[in-house]
Amino acid sequence: MDLNPKLPTLPAFYQQRIEALLARGSRRLLGLVGAPGAGKSTLAQVLASQWPGQIQVVPMDGFHLANVELDRLGRRQRKGAPDTFDAFGFVALLKRLRTQAVxxxxxxxxxxxxxxxxxxxxIAIEANTPLLVVEGNYLLLNDSPWNQVQALLDETWFVDVPQDLRVGRLTQRHQQFGRSAQDAADWVQHTDEPNARRIEAAKAKADVMFRWDS
Structure with a gap:
């Protein structure tokens, strides 16, 4: 299974949405949200490559708490859950990006x-980059302070894929980065999938559904 699925051509509907955001003439933020393994990072890279110099990717994952802090809090085995991120720091970054000085x-x-x-x-973000693609799991979550995020975005796309494809891709990713097959399967079942259910429960709040099947 390909851990980095390619999107050969962005369908016209989504191209038009991007062009409309770029045409507004000022800094815009597009959110890509979805469950672990949905392909958010890959889609973000595709967008940045199709509009070079106009799009930059801002990943939520950079706000993971450090492992030493997760150990102190007793949350290491739940890494990836909403309370294992510096959510307030993430919100503060989005606010700063909306008002970035020239x-x-x-x-x-x-x-x-x-x-x-x-x-x-x-990641150095220049003030003259018109569209920032913010990608992460919890852009639509109702819990504070995550519930501030959607209002800071101009548009939110929910990245949706068949569950078997997503879970298989996620399991293989864990193996690629050092887990045994059993450890990877256990982590997906007990950590990633509970988070996925929370994420998918909020997908109706997204402006656009982005679906891919491969």
């Missing part, structure tokens, strides 16, 4: 899967 560079964190840690200051 001569300001905003630095956002990235997430390094091989280390399972966030990397501070890894």
């Amino acid at each position: 001569d300001d560079v905003v630095y956002a964190p990235s997430y390094e899967r091989s280390l399972e840690e966030g990397i501070a200051g890894a």
Whole structure:
């Protein structure tokens, strides 16, 4: 199974949505939300590659709490759940990006899967980038402070894929980054899937459903 599925051509409907956001002439934020393994990061990369210089990706995953802090809080085995992120920090970044001064560079964190840690200051966001694609699991969650996120986005797309494809892709991803087949399956069942159910319960709040089947 391909861990990095390709989208050969973005359907015209979605191309038109992107062009409409770009045509507004000022900074816009597009949210991509979906369950773990849905392909949010891949879609974000496709958008950035099709509109080079006009789109930059801002991942929510950079706001994972550090493993040492998760150990202190006793949440390491639930890493990926809403309370294992610096949600207030994420909201603060989105607010700053909406009001970014013309001569300001905003630095956002990235997430390094091989280390399972966030990397501070890894993404430099220039003020003249018109469209930021914000991708993450909890952009539509009702819990505070996540419930502030959608209002900071101009549009939200829910990335939806068949469950068997998503779960298979997710299980293989965990194996790629060092888990045994059994550990990967257990993590998906007991950690990722409870989170997926919470995420999918809020999908009706999205502006657009983005579906792909491969």
